[in-house]
């Protein structure tokens with residue numbers, strides 16, 4: 001499949017802060033590609049280098065055959081970048097913002113089609129400051145996609161949205177992909193990455209830690225956990241058992257994260273049998289990307 005973005009050994013520092021440390025990845029045409037990581041991981045810096053807004057200290061970037069920070073004008077005709085809602089003038093009406101942005105592009109824009117797709121008709125005469133967070137995001141999405149860009153960049157597209165508005169945003173992003181765009185987004189919502197992205201690059205401390213389909217990341221053994229119910233199993237015993245990385249307990253349900261499920265299970269059963277403890281509904285469960293992420297972070301902190 002055609003590669004539309006190729007990033008190779010990218011680095012960027014701000015003074016003493018090394019925000020991005022040798023990150024490499026490629027994005028294929030038609031993908032929804034997520035850059036995930038906690039606050040301060042280096043997601044926005046990576047994205048802004050790819051968009052041509054920031055110049056890398058070293059490494060190379062190829063976007064649609066162009067070098068972003070050198071061929072920005074040509075690039076901007078072919079990519080769409082979602083602005084933060086705060087960068088739109090507060091008193092501007094939705095239709096005025098759409099007209100203003102449409103004038104930036106010499107070619108054909110798909111204003112009416114987007115208005116219909118994003119359901120903006122009823123908000124055309126509303127001032128930007130009077131829109132809810134969800135509507136503001138829809139408008140900034142429309143502004144980024146007016147010129148039918150080949151790649152759309154979204155930095156935290158559902159930040160601050162309630163769960164319903166977030167799901168609607170996912171539907172809209174999927175529709176844009178169906179219309180032929182490649183989507184690159186950053187998120188620190190793991191559920192968003194799982195639900196929306198074909199592949200994710202997991203970044204923290206400026207380094208790429210893992211890259212795969214969300215489901216493949218979850219198939220790694222570290223993402224599996226043991227759950228069971230017990231009203232007499234001593235919680236304090238669990239973190240001392242072989243393989244156990246982390247334990248959580250809610251009412252009588254235990255969640256045991258382990259880097260060796262078989263070994264941990266063996267010790268759990270042996271101890272339970274010796275001490276005559278109840279151990280019900282024992283099962284191996286697939287964790288979420290959030291669980292996987294927490295484990296990566298804890299391993300990092302333990303170093």
Ligand SMILES: Nc1ncnc2c1ncn2[C@@H]1O[C@H](COP(=O)(O)OP(=O)(O)OP(=O)(O)O)[C@@H](O)[C@H]1O
Pocket residue numbers: 014017018019037038039040041042043044045046188
């Ligand atoms: N212009 C800047 N000047 C100084 N330091 C910066 C600048 N931009 C980013 N940083 C630092 O670089 C690191 C990475 O920041 P970045 O914004 O890329 O992270 P992020 O993963 O996008 O986080 P968030 O989710 O909080 O936006 C952080 O330590 C941040 O404080």
